[in-house]
Amino acid sequence: MNYLTIIVLLLVAGAVVLLFAMAGELYARTGGLEGSPESTPGGTGVRPLEGARFGSRPGTWPAPFAQFGTGGPHLLLVLSTSCASCEEVAAQLADQPDSDDVGVVVTSATFDDAAEFVQRHGIARLPYHVDEGAAWVSTEFGVKISPSAAVIKDGRLVSALLFTDVAAVRAAVQATKEAV
Numbered sequence: 001m002n003y004l005t006i007i008v009l010l011l012v013a014g015a016v017v018l019l020f021a022m023a024g025e026l027y028a029r030t031g032g033l034e035g036s037p038e039s040t041p042g043g044t045g046v047r048p049l050e051g052a053r054f055g056s057r058p059g060t061w062p063a064p065f066a067q068f069g070t071g072g073p074h075l076l077l078v079l080s081t082s083c084a085s086c087e088e089v090a091a092q093l094a095d096q097p098d099s100d101d102v103g104v105v106v107t108s109a110t111f112d113d114a115a116e117f118v119q120r121h122g123i124a125r126l127p128y129h130v131d132e133g134a135a136w137v138s139t140e141f142g143v144k145i146s147p148s149a150a151v152i153k154d155g156r157l158v159s160a161l162l163f164t165d166v167a168a169v170r171a172a173v174q175a176t177k178e179a180v
Contacts, residue, residue, distance in 0.1 A: 045164035046172045052160035053142035064127035065103050072153040074101045075173055078137055080146040081108040081117045085164060089147045090121035092166040103127040107134040
């Protein structure tokens with residue numbers, strides 16, 4: 001592979017991640033979360049994510065999420081390194097209790113940017129996966145907006161949510177778990 005090909009691939013990966021982050025930012029800033037008719041009662045900012053491939057089961061799980069292939073529900077928080085709302089969500093993770101059923105997918109154009117994001121927000125204490133170019137999460141689940149949450153049960157995507165508050169999305173998943 002020559003240098004020109006590598007540069008083009010890096011530019012394409014960067015553009016995909018930027019588009020991924022911009023879609024989430026635009027959605028959050030235009031009132032798509034807070035105060036929208038579809039948001040949950042109390043203005044929690046949790047609402048369904050359209051376009052996700054419900055029922056899909058990944059061909060492979062990144063090693064940190066191996067346990068997500070069975071049982072559940074498990075919660076995968078999808079954050080982007082180029083998303084202001086994701087920075088706020090990542091900061092909220094410090095106040096959340098550790099849990100084996102919560103993992104973080106960090107989408108980024110480069111591994112170095114993702115590693116710095118993980119270190120800055122203390123995400124390494126949770127199961128996490130760096131998804132360069134958002135390739136894994138978008139291919140396997142159709143999740144192309146951040147911040148979002150993928151709810152996994154028995155290895156399949158059963159729900160996908162847009163959110164701005166970690167505690168609220170965890171409470172929504174817990175309420176669903178208790179209802180069944």
